[in-house]
Amino acid sequence: MSELRRLRYFLAVAEERNFTRAAERLHIAQPALSRQVRELERELGVELLLRTTHKVEPTEAGRMLLERGPALLEAADSLWHGVRAFADGRMGSVSLGYGMSAGYETAPQLLLAMGEEAPGIEVSARVMAFADIIDSVAAGTLDVGLVRSAQPEALPDDVELTLLRRERQGVVISSEHPLAAAGADSVDPAALDGLKLLLHPRTHNPGHYDEIMEICARAGARPEVLYRGLDFDASYTPVASGAAVTMVGYSGRIGLPSGLLWLPVTPAAYIEVHLVTRRENRSPAVARLLRVAEQTSRQHGWLTGALEEPSATGVKDRRTLGLEAADIGAIDGAYEV
Amino acid sequence: MSELRRLRYFLAVAEERNFTRAAERLHIAQPALSRQVRELERELGVELLLRTTHKVEPTEAGRMLLERGPALLEAADSLWHGVRAFADGRMGSVSLGYGMSAGYETAPQLLLAMGEEAPGIEVSARVMAFADIIDSVAAGTLDVGLVRSAQPEALPDDVELTLLRRERQGVVISSEHPLAAAGADSVDPAALDGLKLLLHPRTHNPGHYDEIMEICARAGARPEVLYRGLDFDASYTPVASGAAVTMVGYSGRIGLPSGLLWLPVTPAAYIEVHLVTRRENRSPAVARLLRVAEQTSRQHGWLTGALEEPSATGVKDRRTLGLEAADIGAIDGAYEV
DNA sequence: GCTCGGTCATGCCGGTACGGCATGAAGGTG
């Protein structure tokens, strides 16, 4: 079985019923075309065209080729375009692992954006522990990770960080808690001194643990650390009872059990959220996801942090949040769910 | 869009997951294969294979190509084979024109054989007048003609004759006719002297007319010629009434109206039946039909004429004939329908 | 009837692509 070029040549001649015009259409000289068609006939062992000096018409075999040939060329074209779709990241699949902390806003927003911008890419997302994310990305079994407080110096050489979001931190407290009294719309970390602070064990994500503690230390506060499991809702029980407080990023205000408030810490403190990828795994689909993530970050102002400041008026605005970007952009201050 | 060779190469590597083995399978050297696959990737702009020195595995784009590629190759193969089928005459179409005289046995037998031997060839057969057959073949609007008593010297240069059958002539008479009396199993043409002989007008097929008259003349008979139309059955009326006799070939015994007999003339006289083709129109399908015709002729002894002699025993065997070759082969002598 | 224009085929030449051989680089194995 031969190649497709000669089939294309033959089809041009058979359609035009004229070698000279077909040659022009193909942008080659007529003699070359003449020989290629002749060569095709030789290798097939069939006469495809009956030529006189003034007429060209296909034989029966030629008519069959003329009928079925275009479909073959289209099939080839379609295959080629399909493959190219992978090349430029229109198609593909990416696995994404993220911590619970990103599960309420950052990851969903990213997935929504991928659905809009790159519907051909299948993103299989799942919640994973911080250490698992890093290890899986390093091992190549996970394409992209989404983590907070990643410490570049603590990572394998071949994984790469892309800053996605700088997220203002806040405390989560019961609305009955003294810190929430008098309609306060922020909390000074100094006020956490001596309070019970609910955190994941340091081993889970040492960098994050240290950053939280540093925020307190900067204000001179030494909270008593209480360890929580990886189960978000159940872990809030001590907070809901007023026995403890916890500290999460701005996006953590979403999905809080009712009766809990998120109040930003003042002076403002930020935690960074990164995408983690492996340097070698620069598949088009992964690259596409990084581009979409960058765009999403810009659209939502995730790096400026402007939207996370208390409003200039200082009005206390308590309401329930959906995930709509417009809502989120308009909100600041304290939130009750 | 590129050619198929590289796709085949890629598929071999992707299936073997090993360049060296794939190269062996393709009967080329490994470096050549390595470069071709790389070239394919370059022209598609996609990485198709992830290579390490000890492992080769397809990327996502590669997997797509691996899934859909074989179907494309098969489609190409199928197309190629289809075209080849025309080349060797397994496929095609042939138009066949024949005179009424061939319509009872010769043409049907040939069509049956074509159905058996070359089922892929569509034979569009129709009854035509002698002159039309010759003209159409010469003009190229008819592929093959089937005629009796063709005179080579009266034909255009570019038409060709192939002898298909030598057919013993006989007279058709009413079973009440004096010539059929006393259980005669043949007729001496001399006995036709003075009788009314039903023939097509000489202009219809001059050669045939002359041959029939020559048979009579050789025996010293000068029958009175009565002209018949081209409609077979209606033309037999004068014969059925006993007013006239006619002369047809051995195969003409089939399909006689009841009450009519076919008796061979003695001494035996033969008319030749030819296939008519145009020299230029040597399409594989036509060639195939000629081969099948030659084989059919041999199987039925159409050229030896042995089966058309009265049997050695001289037994008069009157019966109705079907078209089964076995029956026909076993029959001789006189026939009544 | 002859020339003329159009069309396809052939001869020749140059460039490119392809395949083979030799060799290098990388990574797993004993």
Next chain:
DNA sequence: CACCTTCATGCCGTACCGGCATGACCGAGC
């Protein structure tokens, strides 16, 4: 650490392909 396996690269000869010039053929028009 040496060795083997495997893929990549360099170099070279050949074959294919396309371009140009030209020839052969045929129909049209004068």
